[in-house]
């Protein structure tokens with residue numbers, strides 16, 4: 043019984059199955075890598091098939107878990123249902139961990155330049171698809187759930203900008219406005235809290251991560267001084283920071 047408290051058991055995610063959107067790059071790849079290194083069967087899904095396959099090969103070589111790919115452009119209810127159907131067609135009757143992570147990063151523009159298309163694309167991806175993919179996967183998540191001991195998990199990548207308001211120094215230094223990105227992340231933080239109310243009783247826990255800045259593109263490195271001056275710890279996020287949170291939120295340790 044005391045063995046349940048060992049980190050190796052309490053934080054184990056071995057032999058679980060996960061679906062990670064936007065898992066070929068950036069934060070999604072950090073989560074996929076942490077999962078594969080800890081024995082999870084991972085599916086990564088996004089638009090760029092070549093990038094997906096490169097990442098899947100790289101991670102599978104690391105093992106002991108494996109990484110597979112599914113191509114998906116997650117901007118509609120239909121696309122979310124198609125992704126779920128393809129995941130099932132690959133022989134999966136259940137899903138332990140859904141990570142809604144895909145996002146549009148670095149797309150901010152000056153306040154006067156917001157196009158309607160970017161509004162629609164960003165809200166479709168950051169808000170609508172998170173809801174519809176979770177709903178499409180719900181039967182698979184319920185099937186995997188050990189409700190009272192180790193529920194299934196939905197993890198959403200929100201943002202620190204989904205909690206606070208105003209432009210971070212990263213946006214100010216690029217003379218762009220984070221209003222659209224920030225408001226869509228506020229919306230998905232609300233989606234997460236509302237989903238949690240409705241699906242936790244079904245044995246599916248919902249959590250949302252709110253990362254600060256995690257450098258995933260050259261543009262981050264070009265503005266590192268501004269970024270760091272906004273962060274109390276004095277440094278940007280690293281893969282260990284993301285991995286630690288994702289493993290905790292996927293393991294028995296965070297069941298309750």
Ligand SMILES: NC(=O)c1ccc[n+]([C@@H]2O[C@H](COP(=O)([O-])OP(=O)(O)OC[C@H]3O[C@@H](n4cnc5c(N)ncnc54)[C@H](OP(=O)(O)O)[C@@H]3O)[C@@H](O)[C@H]2O)c1
Nearest residue numbers: 064067068069088089090115116143144145201253255256
């Ligand atoms: N980096 C940060 O500092 C930071 C901080 C807080 C929160 N976040 C959030 O973290 C998440 C991941 O972003 P990231 O920073 O890791 O940037 P990233 O490397 O650009 O990742 C974004 C991922 O989303 C996928 N994607 C974009 N549009 C898609 C679509 N229509 N359908 C399916 N997949 C799509 C991309 O793959 P394809 O191009 O192959 O589709 C890509 O793998 C986002 O939700 C972002 O808002 C990032």
